[in-house]
Every structure is written in structure tokens, then in C-alpha cells.
Amino acid sequence: MKVEIYSDIACPWCFIGKRRFEQALDLFPRKDEVEVVFRPYQLVPDAPEQASPHRAWLAERYGPQSVAMDARVAELGKAEGIDYDFDTALHVNTFLAHRLLHLAETEYGARTQVALKESLLTAHFSDGVDVGDREQLTRIAVAAGLDRDRVAGYLAGDEGTAEVRAQLAEARALGITAVPTFVFEGRWAVQGGQEASTFLRVLEQVAAETAEAAEQHGQDRQTGPADADAACADGACAV
Template structure:
């Protein structure tokens, strides 16, 4: 089973969704047969490259309620074992980080990309890292087990930029307007940072649905928020 996860590094709910999905995957008996690939999505593709304090950016969008929003996400993250330190978070354009994630996938494979995704999210949300800075991105790559010099050399050019833009355009064509969105086998989608139980149910149902010889009584019915809605491929 292939799971493509459309996600932005600068999205707290994407971090929550990643954590919950991985917990569900760990409990899924057929986890070894699941390939997870992260696909790019930018919540703000027009964001500048220069880092800005998170509180300033959120306050400009939501006004006085911004701090309360952060407090709710911080508490939710703590329940999931995630640290959100919004006092240190820097916001800027995530495109360069998405290019690095594509480089990790193409060069080292899906497992390396998953490790890098987690490292980037931790660096962004808990350590005040600048995800638009090539040196800090190369350091994150090294922490995830990638070659730092190769990552730095890649980031110094513009390789895979067109491919990342094409992936972002593909998300729009698929009708994806919010993240995280988890697309299973290119056919079913689960949107949002759902509870772990929802992701596990989706894995189990879709595994039955795609079984070579499923019993009629085992055909999955994915309704409401518990599983999926069809997602056509272009």
C-alpha cells in the first residue's frame, strides 16, 4: 500500500497528523508493506524568504485570538508528545525545504524522507530553526542520516524545483485545499490530523479493499470522517 501525504513543514496540524499516523502505522499488522511518501504543499506560497517571528505573522492574520490559538495547539501537541514552542518559531517560505525533501526521496528513498520530514518539523516548531536557510537545512539533513555536503550542494542549485512545483500543482488538481491530506493508493483520502484510531481504521479498511481476493462482507465503506473520500487522479 502506498500512502502519499500532502503536507507543509510550517503546519502544526501536519505535525500532529504525522505523529498520529505513525502511531497507527506502528499498530498496523501489515506496516512493512506500506510505503509512505511526503508530497509538498504550501499554505502560503507567497511568503517571503526572510524569517519572521511566528507571533507577528499569526497576529496579522487573526488578531488578538492568535495567542489563544497557539495555546490550544501547544496543549494538544503536549498530549501527543510534540513540543510546540511558538515563542521561537520563525515563519518564512517553505519551498526550499520541500526541495530538500524531494532530494531525500529521490536520492535516499522514502524512509530517509520520512526521517527528514520529522527532523524538519522538530527543528521548526521546537528549536527556532530557519527552514529557509540552506546551512540549517543541510544540518537537519545530516541529523536525519543524509550526507550534509551532498545536501548543501543540492540546495546551492535549483535542481528539482520544477518537480516540486509540479507536485504542488498536482495537489491543486486533486482538489486538495487543506493539509495534511493522506492519499491511499491514489484513490482514497483522509484529511486532517485525525485521531490515531481513524488512521488505523483507514489502513485496515483500505488493506481489505485492495486485497486481491476480498470477501464481499469485507468491502470497506468509508464514510464521514472515519475513512476516505474518492480522490481521482488527473
């Protein structure tokens, strides 16, 4: 089973959603058969490349309620083992970091990409790191197992730019307007940082659906796209 997670490094709910999904995956009997890949999405595609304080940016965008927004997310994060530090977090464009995640997936594999994603989220939300800075990104990538020279050269050029832009366009074509969005087998989608129990039900449902489809195919029956109504149980809806 392949799960593609559309996510942004600057999205606090993406961090919560990642942790909850991983909890569900740990309880899923066929965990070893699941491939998890992160796909790019930018909540603020026109964010500046020069970092600035997160608090100031959020207050400008949402006004006085921004403090309560951060406080709520921070409280929910504690339950997932996440230490949000919004006082030191920085607002910056995440495109460069998405390029780095693309490199990790294509040259090192999905598991390395997942580890790098965790490191980037932690750096951004807990450590006050500028995830738009090439030197900082290189340091994080090396710690995740990537080659220093390869990363430095990659980030200095424009490799991966066209591919990441194409994936961002694909997200728009799929109708994804919020993150995190979890797409299972390219057919079913779950939006938001759902509870682990919800993700587990979806994993079980998709596994059952795909097993049934494989059985029907083996019996030379015609199979078509999943029925949208049938696929919308337990929060999982067809893309």
C-alpha cells in the same frame, strides 16, 4: 500499500497528524508493507524567504485569536509528545525545505525522507530554526543521513524545483485545499490530523479493499475505480 501525505513544514496540524498516523501504523499488523511518502503543500506560498517571528505574523493574519489558536495546538501537541515553542518559531517560505524532502525521497528513499520530515518539523516548531536557511537545512539533512556535499550543492542550485512545483500543482488538481491530507493508494483520502484510531480503521479498510480488488483481478473480473459512496466510510473518501 502506499500512503502519500500532503503536508507543509509550517503546518502545526501536520506535525500532530504525522504523530497520530505513526501511532496507528505501529498498531497495523501489515505495517512493513506500507510505504509512506511526504508530498509538498504550501499554506503560504508567498511567504518571504527572510524569516520573521511567527507570533507577529499570525497576529497580523488572525488578530487577537491567534494566541488562543497557538495555545490550543500546543496543548494537543503535548499529548503526542510534541513541544511546540511558538515564541521562538519563525515564519518563512518552506519551498526550499520541500525541495530537500524531494531529494531525500528520490536519492535516499522513503524512510530517510520520513526521518528528515520529523527533523524539519521539530526544528521549525520546537527549536526556533530558520528552515528557509540553506546552512541550517544542510545541518538538519546531514543529521538525517544525507551527504553534506550533495545537499549543499543541491540547495545552491535549482535541482528539484520543477519537480516540486509539479507536485504542488498536482495537489491543487486533486482538490487538496488543506493539510495534512493522507492519500491511500492514490484513491482514498483522509483530511486533517485525525485520531490514531481513525487512521487505523482507514488502514484496515484500504487493506481490505485492495485485497478484494486483487482477488477479483485474479479471477479475471473487471475492476473499475472505487465507488465514491462506498469509499467514504470511517472518514476515508475517494480522491
